[in-house]
Amino acid sequence: MMRSLRPDLQAVANLIQPNEKVLDLGCGDGALLQYLQTEKAVTTRGVELHEAGVLACMQRGLSVRQGNLHEGLNDYPDKAFDAVILSHTLPYINNPAGTLREMLRVGRRAIVSFPNLGYWRYRLELLILGRMPIPPELPNPWEDGPRPRAMTLYDFEFLCTREGIPIQQIIHLYHGRRIEPKWGQNLRASAVIFELR
DSSP states (O other): OOOOOOHHHHHHHTTOOTTOEEEEETOTTSHHHHHHHHHHOOEEEEEESSHHHHHHHHHTTOOEEESOHHHHHHTSOTTOEEEEEEESOGGGOSOHHHHHHHHHHHEEEEEEEEEOTTSHHHHHHHHHHOSOOOOTTSOSOGGGSSOOOOOOHHHHHHHHHHHTOOEEEEEEEETTEEEOOSSOHHHHOSEEEEEEO
16 A cells, blocks of 8 residues: 655645546655556656656666756657646746747646645735745745745736647645635645646
8 A cells, every 4th residue: 555645746636537648747765656557557757867766766666767858858749648747847937938849749738736835824924024935835945945936826827828828727735735715726726736728
């Protein structure tokens, strides 16, 4: 029996159907890929930049490639995957619009999740403490690695609209738990998942 996934990864996994073919960009230690293989009989591939993540994936017996996301995407023909996942990696990407277009080229759909810095507690932290908040989903403070892009739910919606990328659905999370806010989605969701087609 597998250990349970982090709640936000479980919400992403719930969007994947059994026997699909999935590419996970920035797959980290491979926990999501292993879960999908074991629990849903999904064919998985991963792309990970950091050597520690690649080694962890290999120890799990996963198919993973070390490299940046753009190199990983260039390797695949159009619609090679049912879904391409980008979980908590988008804030670190230099060209988000280009990455989204490439994800939708190689996949029938894209699943993108990220911490929502429009969340009320993060706004309050910036207002009161005068420091950029560090959501628990992002592993390192800005001074310890690549600086993440501050992004909100509305910023991402605007990007998709500007680029003509259709949004299939938005899932709002409150510390990993799915919520259905009737108002103030940008204030009440600590993280979000977008399904794009």
